[in-house]
Amino acid sequence: MASGGCFSERLSDFVPLSANERATLDRLQERERQVRRGTIVFRENDRASDIFIVEKGMLMSYVVLDDGSRQILRFLFPGDLAGVSTIIYRNCPETIEAVTDATLCPFDRSSFAGLFEQHPRLAALILAINQIERVALTDRLAGLGRTSAKARVAAILLDLRARMRRVDKTIGDTISLGLTQEDIGDATGLTAVHVNRMLRQLEDEGLIAREGSRVTIRDEAGLVRGADYTDRYSNLDLSWLPPGR
């Protein structure tokens, strides 16, 4: 609990929060659950469960199709809210698995409902963040539908770096993915073999460097150009939010 509420910290990146709001948010993080790398937090079609805030670590959500292939939908980092969609369904629509050891703060639906009743500003902010994530999803949709394999791999590298950096400002151009090439393939709609070839190609072109599982962005502009990448966390306008309480 070092950071003292990593959800309130995240939300205050967007707008200033009142002490009261902060306290309310931090109360959501009273319970804590540690999970090891590889743990499946909940599985597709399980009976729906709690929502949780990611406190530490990295997770991913995915679905498995009839033919056994997997599509990774999203990666989760500290401050992200996970499983909101599970509370509206009787059964989970997706699986959530820990990519690294992680700390989660689970809370139940009624706390969520309470937030809407007592803190309209926070509720609207959560909806706004939801929209950011929706737009990020549509960016990925356009990537899968309309860009080349190389562009998709470049895009995922840029995205992971941006998100890791938001959590830890000290991260520079080198990141350690924590993902296998198979994982990257399942996120980008490619095979592991082809991901390998694309990484090699990006390396040969001097856009990235690799040593083990660490990747260094050597030519960010070049990658962005190839990838149609847009940072969706900038240029926000949250001036319309209702006043805080």
Next chain:
Amino acid sequence: MASGGCFSERLSDFVPLSANERATLDRLQERERQVRRGTIVFRENDRASDIFIVEKGMLMSYVVLDDGSRQILRFLFPGDLAGVSTIIYRNCPETIEAVTDATLCPFDRSSFAGLFEQHPRLAALILAINQIERVALTDRLAGLGRTSAKARVAAILLDLRARMRRVDKTIGDTISLGLTQEDIGDATGLTAVHVNRMLRQLEDEGLIAREGSRVTIRDEAGLVRGADYTDRYSNLDLSWLPPGR
């Protein structure tokens, strides 16, 4: 204004609404705007504008990538809320275009904020519907990433039928798409030529029939099997919503 609030009607499909709530929602539909087929309601990178409720007709949202290719993100039907993401950005992240002549009910951000302050139940319901749409988006993501061309075409046919039917219960197995094969291609990440071949193949296999731009679903089970299709509007649990006002 025949239907007397097609947004309140849609929301009441999910949970019963109080008279007060209904009135509040209907007040969002006081203004009305008619647009002709082909009208661009707002364009990517335009200065952000109003939100609107679709009252009548069909629209689509899309993005155009650097190389000029287009990805259709979503189709919009009566009762759908459009442009929510434009209110959180200074510039629109996507273009919205009318596929058929349509009627829209625009309203501004402050009405939206007011909803959060005065009607927590409605706010939570809007968030829940948002989540349904998010899950629908992830289904499409998995479709683009991990299913064949034929499956994607089958999926879009099933999806359009389901959504048209939700608006007009009298619609049976025959729908008139109102889309060109190019449009279907831009929605499924395929070329128009290949969409044509896939439609023919579905027809040859007896799964669908075609006459002009009308498509008849002849073997729904067969299509669903091929397409990994899940109806995301069923099996909901909204019992956690805060009480109405």
Next chain:
DNA sequence: CGCAAATTTGAACGTAGTCAACAAGTGTGG
């Protein structure tokens, strides 16, 4: 009716997938 847009079909091509073999890591238990 006339014309532009949309559909249809064929042929050639290319991107990414598949299969297979081997190398390099990584972790575990003796």
Next chain:
DNA sequence: CCACACTTGTTGACTACGTTCAAATTTGCG
């Protein structure tokens, strides 16, 4: 601390799904 087993990464050869290009045909709108 090493040996072994297993996972992950790498590379090559071949295949196939979907694209591209082009031309003919149909549709439907003004």
